[in-house]
Amino acid sequence: MPQISLTVNGKPVSATVEARTLLVELLRDKLHLTGTHVGCDTSQCGACTVQVDGMSVKSCTMLAVQAEGASVLTIEGLVNADGSLHPMQAMFREHHALQCGYCTPGMVMSAIDLVETHPEGLSEEQIRHGLEGNLCRCTGYHNIVKAIAAAWPLMHNKALPVAAE
């Protein structure tokens, strides 16, 4: 079976996996990082979103062997050393951007990438378009959009040029 080495949340990891092992299976079943969820079987819901080399990807639609040498960031890797929340997590809490919470880890990972890749600002429309790969069945998205807009100035350390709502 293939041997792989990668970095997960800043720590080096080596594992023996089957070629067919999905990245999400490596994270959840072998590394016990169960914050990354599986919400569908069809690569559509985005609950399994993690960052691979800074890009948000659906870990249910990537083989673990494809992550060889990569740096993977999961929801568990966001918390600061002092235990305080990442600004995106803090704003999800502040704006009540979750109800059941199942989609939340994927939403947060996707939203962080969205904010990081838009240093020029983010309109509400851009946020909604940017969340097309993440499905939420209970919030109606409004508070998620608000939370992401509120996290933008915190992550870029300045006022948001275009108000999201």
Next chain:
Amino acid sequence: MYDFTYAKPASLADAAKALGGDVEAKALAGGMTFIPVLKQRLNKPSTVIDLGALGLSGIKVEGNKLIIGAMTTHGTVAASTEVNKAIPALADLASNIGDRQVRYRGTIGGSLANNDPSACYPSAVLALGATIKTNERTISADDYFQGMFTTALNPGEIITEVHFSIPEKAAYAKFANPASRYAMVGVFVAKTTAGVRVAITGAGQNGVFRHAAFEAALAKSFTPDALNGIATPVDEMNADIHGSAAYRAHLVGVMAKRAVAAAQ
């Protein structure tokens, strides 16, 4: 998913050899269709050949040609200053494929090799009269697409680049399925010195196709109104739970007009 052997060759020759020597081996590009297919156990490859280490990604402009490497992701095409300058319609098309996560991994070569009848890229490649370069030869778009999920590629043949001639005007208009973001109907129009080409994806029973009646009308007058009263044959349209053949035939006209308007 059935288990398989995984290989990530470092050269095109090794990849072609691995694919050519085993009819049950399959190539893996971005995996945005192939991995879901594997998860559903709809395919049982002996070996999965990962094309990720062949150096096939990149974008360049040479003269009047825009050249995109086969492993270039949709996100890279959408964000590329070269593509936005040379063929903005192509960047726009790429920016609306799937979702952000899919665009980070899905590739132009993978999309063309799969030739899903609802994929966006085939319409651009056919309307722009692009050529598809492989490890064996160069194939014109008119010869390449041979029906739903069917292409001119030989077993073991690997797409390396797609060469687009830069048009005078072009635009893509997609009516997306609200769940999958695949095209219910997608229309790519391109006006070049050689004439007008219109390619339709998502609608036809046999995959992407050119619309000769639209092309003739637009060659005379490149305006949305030029398409008034030109019917699209209903019996050649696809029908499924998302839309009937008549609905799709109607949408073809609507989206074609929107594309022509956007290309002005």
